[in-house]
Structure formats: C-alpha cells, structure tokens
Amino acid sequence: AALLMAGKKGIVMGVANNRSIAWGIVQHLHAHGAEIAFTYQGEALKKRVGPLAGEVGSDFLIECDVTDMDSVDRVFETVKERWGKIDFVVHAIAYSDKDELKGRYIDTTRENFQRTMDISVFSFTAVCQRAAPMMNPGGSLLTLSYYGAEKVVPHYNVMGVAKAALEASVRYLAEDIGKDGLRVNAMSAGPMKTLAASGIGDFRYILKWNELNSPLRRNVTLDDVGGAGLYLLSPLAGGVTGEVHYVDCGYNNVGMKAVDAPDI
Ligand code: NAD
Numbered sequence: 001a002a003l004l005m006a007g008k009k010g011i012v013m014g015v016a017n018n019r020s021i022a023w024g025i026v027q028h029l030h031a032h033g034a035e036i037a038f039t040y041q042g043e044a045l046k047k048r049v050g051p052l053a054g055e056v057g058s059d060f061l062i063e064c065d066v067t068d069m070d071s072v073d074r075v076f077e078t079v080k081e082r083w084g085k086i087d088f089v090v091h092a093i094a095y096s097d098k099d100e101l102k103g104r105y106i107d108t109t110r111e112n113f114q115r116t117m118d119i120s121v122f123s124f125t126a127v128c129q130r131a132a133p134m135m136n137p138g139g140s141l142l143t144l145s146y147y148g149a150e151k152v153v154p155h156y157n158v159m160g161v162a163k164a165a166l167e168a169s170v171r172y173l174a175e176d177i178g179k180d181g182l183r184v185n186a187m188s189a190g191p192m193k194t195l196a197a198s199g200i201g202d203f204r205y206i207l208k209w210n211e212l213n214s215p216l217r218r219n220v221t222l223d224d225v226g227g228a229g230l231y232l233l234s235p236l237a238g239g240v241t242g243e244v245h246y247v248d249c250g251y252n253n254v255g256m257k258a259v260d261a262p263d264i
Helices: 021-031 043-055 069-083 110-134 157-178 203-213 222-233
Strands: 009-013 035-040 061-063 086-091 135-145 183-189 244-247
Touching (some): 009 021, 021 035, 086 222, 157 183, 183 222
Parallel strands (some): 086 135, 135 183
8 A cells, every 4th residue: 555654754742642642643654654753741751752752763852842932943943954844743732720621611710721722722823833934835734623612511611712712723824824835734533531631520421421422432542533643644635724624433413412322
C-alpha cells in the first residue's frame, strides 16, 4: 500500500503518555512514513514522551509550555534549523483548573477563564502564526475539539466555551492561510480516558452514556482518532479545510437516549 506521509515532516504537540489522543495520531502518521518532532510540557513529561518518540524512530524532542511565547518561538526556531520546512502540525493541548470542570459554568472565575482560553484556544493561533510561514504547500494543521463546544455537557463548563472559540478560530485560520495552500481543521473526538479527561467531573458516567447511546454503541479508540488524524493531515483530505470533523461513533447525530440503553 502507498505511504501517505512518505517524506513528510511535522510537529506533534500534546503527547503526555500512551493514552494521549496525540499518540494515537502519531502511530498512524509513523506507519505512513512521517518524520515527527515532539513537544513536551516540562521535564516530568519528557520521561514519558522520550521513550514514545523512540518507538516511532524520533529523537527530536523540544520543551514547550504554551503559556510562554518564548518557548513557543523556540519550538519553531529549533525545527526550522533542523528541517527548514514542515508539512503538518498536531495541536492536542487543553487545560482548565479541575475545580471548575465540575459543578456550574456560572461559577467560573476570571482567572481560570483567561487561563483556559489562553492554553486551549490562543495557543493554536500562536502555533499557526509561527508554523504557516515554514510550511510546504499542501501542509495541514490539526487541533482537537469536543461536542461540549456546541451543546451543554455536564461539567465541561468553561472548556466548552473554550472549544467553541477554538472551532471558530479554526474557520478564521483556514481562511487566512488557505491562499498559501495550507489547511486547518479540528477533530471533534468522542470522550476518551486520558490524563486531561480525568480532571472532568463524573467522566466515567459521560463515557458510559456515550457508549450506550452512540449509533456504534461503543466509545472511540486511539486507533479511531489516529486514522482520522492521518486522513486530515494527509493528501487524502486535500480539499478539506475549516472543518470540525466528528470522530465520536456518531454520537453528535443522536437526539434522544437509545431505547435499548439501560439506566446508568
Ligand atoms: P492528554 O492529557 O493526553 O493531553 C493533553 C496535553 O495538553 C498534555 O500533553 C499536556 O502536557 C498538554 N498541555 C496542557 N497544558 C499545556 C501547556 N500550558 N503547554 C503545553 N502543553 C500543555 O489528554 P487528551 O485527552 O489526549 O487531550 C488532547 C486534546 O484532545 C485536548 O485538546 C483535549 O481537550 C482534546 N479532547 C479530548 C477528549 C477526551 O475525552 N479525552 C475528547 C475530545 C477532545
């Protein structure tokens, strides 16, 4: 079979461990011949990300905390020095204080609102600003969203507001850099048991609800998000930009609890 990413190089931001959505995408990119640079948030995570990078033949690791613009600058300078041009970027980064990922949205503090928006929304725009000038035509950028951007999901709160802004920013970014032959999309993934998700209140209930009520009657896997990530980053999706692509076992289409779902 033809390799979709042969000769292509890119940056993956947001691998924390082998459950990370970004890691699912990396495995599919690697299987299709991509060369990958990894960013990691702080020394503690380097110990986890380093061996995972090794598994896909990469020793290219760069520290990056997206609240520090100097560190974001350094990522792109370092990659430019080693590779010159790149073909793809994966942004799988979000944060909100877990004390506000439970209870009511109305109780959000200004401080956490701003921090959530900065890390989960602005950082993707900051990444696009720096990546676009060093991308080959046909290049593709991808971020991660969730259904809580559109509909109220218990406990998702300020993160839902941030994902709505992220999805809107994807549309503006797609217009801005489309003329250069670059694409920008979001994948709206169904709930998955990751480190970030562990901060969300009653997350096990949300997982179970989606499993019982999605048309496929299961939750998404790393393989599901990995395959869709590969598609959006590869020439297969050459005509796709500004999209929010659901990878959620169909859950977003459902208007009512399934008749065969037990009470949970
Ligand atoms: P994860 O914990 O594996 O990944 C989150 C990543 O964000 C980590 O690598 C962490 O280091 C990084 N991060 C947080 N703050 C940062 C900062 N200041 N600077 C740099 N990096 C920072 O969890 P995940 O679920 O794989 O999350 C990846 C993306 O997928 C997030 O945008 C998340 O909102 C989104 N998403 C997750 C789910 C889910 O149910 N898990 C569903 C839909 C979308």
